[in-house]
Amino acid sequence: MDQARERLEGERRHTLARLADLTEDFDAVVAASRDTNADDEHDPEGATIAFERSQVDALVRQARQHLAEIDLALERVDSGTYGTCEDCGRPIGDGRLEARPVARTCISCAGKPRERRR
Incomplete structure (x- = not known):
C-alpha cells in the first residue's frame, strides 16, 4: 500500500500544479477580455475570448474532479480497500x-x- 500511496500523492501533486497553471491561464483570459474592446464574437482571426474562457474553465473543472478522485483513492488506501x-x-x-x-x-x-x- 505504500507504493499506492506514493503513486497517488505524486498524482495529487501533479494535479495541484496543473490546477494552479490552469487557474493562471483562466485569470489571464479574463484579464485579456477586460483589457480589450474588440468584438471577439465576430473576430475572423480565431477563437473567441468567451470560447477560450469556457475551454479553460472545463479543464479546471476536470482537474478538480480528478483531485477529488485522488482524495477518495487515498481514503481507500487508509481503509484498506484500495x-x-x-x-x-x-x-x-x-x-x-x-x-x-x-x-x-x-x-x-x-x-x-x-x-x-x-
Whole structure:
C-alpha cells in the first residue's frame, strides 16, 4: 500500500500544479477580455475570448474532479480497500492501477454498462 500511496500523492501533486497553471491561464483570459474592446464574437482571426474562457474553465473543472478522485483513492488506501473492485470485490489488476491509480473497478466491471453492474 505504500507504493499506492506514493503513486497517488505524486498524482495529487501533479494535479495541484496543473490546477494552479490552469487557474493562471483562466485569470489571464479574463484579464485579456477586460483589457480589450474588440468584438471577439465576430473576430475572423480565431477563437473567441468567451470560447477560450469556457475551454479553460472545463479543464479546471476536470482537474478538480480528478483531485477529488485522488482524495477518495487515498481514503481507500487508509481503509484498506484500495485495489479492490467496488462492484465485484475482486482485486483490481496492477496494470490498471498503474495506468489509472484512481480506478474503483476492475477491467471486467468497468466494461459493463453502468446499469448492469451489481
